[in-house]
């Protein structure tokens with residue numbers, strides 16, 4: 699891989715009008731993404747980067763006023779509910795959610811949830827959505843990163859959820875898609891809250907690429923139509 703000067707963009711644009719060329723290019727891009735994705739998982743520099751730590755977080759409600767949203771981004775990934783630092787929405791919240799507000803637009807690769815030891819099987823029926831604007835804005839459009847179905851994640855376990863390719867946004871919202879009906883009778887009490895000991899987010903800052911280049915992993919890449927084997931990285 700070598701650096702490609704921006705002047706190559708002109709040459710690239712001249713061929714863009716041909717449909718066949720575009721088709722071939724798309725096939726090459728798909729191959730490129732597959733290769734890059736595999737290389738990421740083999741341990742490139744982005745692996746392990748946690749943009750969530752110490753970012754601002756809010757939640758729809760707070761249990762006992764002390765289990766605040768920021769406890770899930772304080773860097774303590776310990777999963778002991780009593781002893782470590784976990785967030786917890788209020789038991790009477792029928793639509794519990796937790797939202798991470800990042801400083802800038804990010805391509806979100808994965809979200810890791812550290813589930814407390816005393817979760818009581820509550821980490822289920824979850825959706826993780828990414829938004830480019832504040833999700834509380836009317837008309838804000840979610841992009842789905844991942845979901846957890848009706849089978850709960852085991853208590854005291856951390857789960858890493860991969861997003862599809864090119865999920866971009868500034869806000870990551872974790873919410874319950876349904877909660878168990880509350881029954882306040884003795885011995886039947888169930889508090890189906892959203893409880894998170896820590897949330898880690900693997901993401902890279904979105905870069906603005908010159909025409910013809912596409913962003914990936916914090917840089918810009920160009921696939922040549924004539925050169926089958928290689929792609930080129932722009933100096934951004």
Ligand SMILES: [Ca+2]
Pocket residue numbers: 769770771772773774775776782783784895896
């Ligand atoms: Ca924590």
